[in-house]
Amino acid sequence: xxxxxxxxxxxxxxxxxxxxxxxxxxxxxxxxxxxxxxxxxxxxxxxxxxxxxxxxxxxxxxxxxxxxxxxxxxxxxxxxxxxxxxxxxxxxxxxxxxxxxxxxxxxxxxxxxxxxxxxxxxxxxxxxxxxxxxxxxxxxxxxxxxxxxxxx
Amino acid sequence: xxxxxxxxxxxxxxxxxxxxxxxxxxxxxxxxxxxxxxxxxxxxxxxxxxxxxxxxxxxxxxxxxxxxxxxxxxxxxxxxxxxxxxxxxxxxxxxxxxxxxxxxxxxxxxxxxxxxxxxxxxxxxxxxxxxxxxxxxxxxxxxxxxxxxxxx
Numbered sequence: 222x223x224x225x226x227x228x229x230x231x232x233x234x235x236x237x238x239x240x241x242x243x244x245x246x247x248x249x250x251x252x253x254x255x256x257x258x259x260x261x262x263x264x265x266x267x268x269x270x271x272x273x274x275x276x277x278x279x280x281x282x283x284x285x286x287x288x289x290x291x292x293x294x295x296x297x298x299x300x301x302x303x304x305x306x307x308x309x310x311x312x313x314x315x316x317x318x319x320x321x322x323x324x325x326x327x328x329x330x331x332x333x334x335x336x337x338x339x340x341x342x343x344x345x346x347x348x349x350x351x352x353x354x355x356x357x358x359x360x361x362x363x364x365x366x367x368x369x370x371x372x373x
Numbered sequence: 374x375x376x377x378x379x380x381x382x383x384x385x386x387x388x389x390x391x392x393x394x395x396x397x398x399x400x401x402x403x404x405x406x407x408x409x410x411x412x413x414x415x416x417x418x419x420x421x422x423x424x425x426x427x428x429x430x431x432x433x434x435x436x437x438x439x440x441x442x443x444x445x446x447x448x449x450x451x452x453x454x455x456x457x458x459x460x461x462x463x464x465x466x467x468x469x470x471x472x473x474x475x476x477x478x479x480x481x482x483x484x485x486x487x488x489x490x491x492x493x494x495x496x497x498x499x500x501x502x503x504x505x506x507x508x509x510x511x512x513x514x515x516x517x518x519x520x521x522x523x524x525x
Binding site: 227242244245246247248249253294296297299300301303304324325328329331332333335336337339340343344346347351353354355357358 | 375376377378380381383384385387388389391392395396447448449450451454455477478481484485489490491492
């Protein structure tokens with residue numbers, strides 16, 4: 222299992238917060254779409270290569286971390302990586318909405334990703350990680366008792 | 374204000390409100406599934422408070438002679454690691470108390486029956502294996518000891 226400094230994903234989330242807030246501040250505009258495309262690319266990078274191999278993780282390792290005390294605890298790299306995948310899904314959907322001429326939908330989707338990034342950066346809370354179990358609960362086939370429940 | 378800026382403000386306010394609320398409820402023991410379940414008037418199919426929680430699982434014989442700290446975890450869950458450390462520490466220092474960790478994803482039937490919404494969720498079971506109280510989110514050692522004191 223890959224162990225990482227939990228402050229790495231928090232740093233990434235802080236930068237993501239600033240980028241997505243700027244996107245919304247400028248939306249709807251071509252600048253907003255360009256910046257969102259860049260952030261979506263970063264999400265994809267984190268999800269595909271792992272959160273410890275992104276450009277932001279490199280900045281954290283070389284610039285931020287040497288100035289911090291050693292971490293009190295190590296964290297598994299899988300949860301934040303999964304969350305990057307969720308971020309990518311929202312970013313990509315928002316991009317499609319902006320390009321398709323539905324900027325309000327695009328902004329709302331970015332808003333969800335922003336809220337998740339804020340929760341991670343400020344409160345250390347991983348929304349994408351928690352939603353995972355709820356999704357699993359509802360997507361796995363129901364048991365017999367529910368299948369035969371009366372319909373009226 | 375543009376539509377994007379409106380979404381920006383709303384997203385930040387919602388994230389802050391949710392984060393503060395979560396910080397308040399995380400790790401607090403209280404109620405059981407029956408007391409605060411969403412559909413408290415109609416228990417979920419297969420739920421019977423008279424039957425021990427782990428009765429028909431492979432862990433039925435693993436419960437502690439005084440109490441069991443039953444933790445539901447998932448792969449994509451960083452706070453689960455914190456909860457694991459705290460619960461294991463309390464179990465090791467309290468005679469008759471056992472810490473059991475169950476992968477929620479691989480026990481979805483149990484998760485549904487008990488109404489577990491998120492990970493980590495910790496159930497305190499008495500010597501017979503009945504649920505006494507539960508907490509969602511990683512609890513502190515003080516909170517766990519206070520919950521165990523309810524059994525005395």
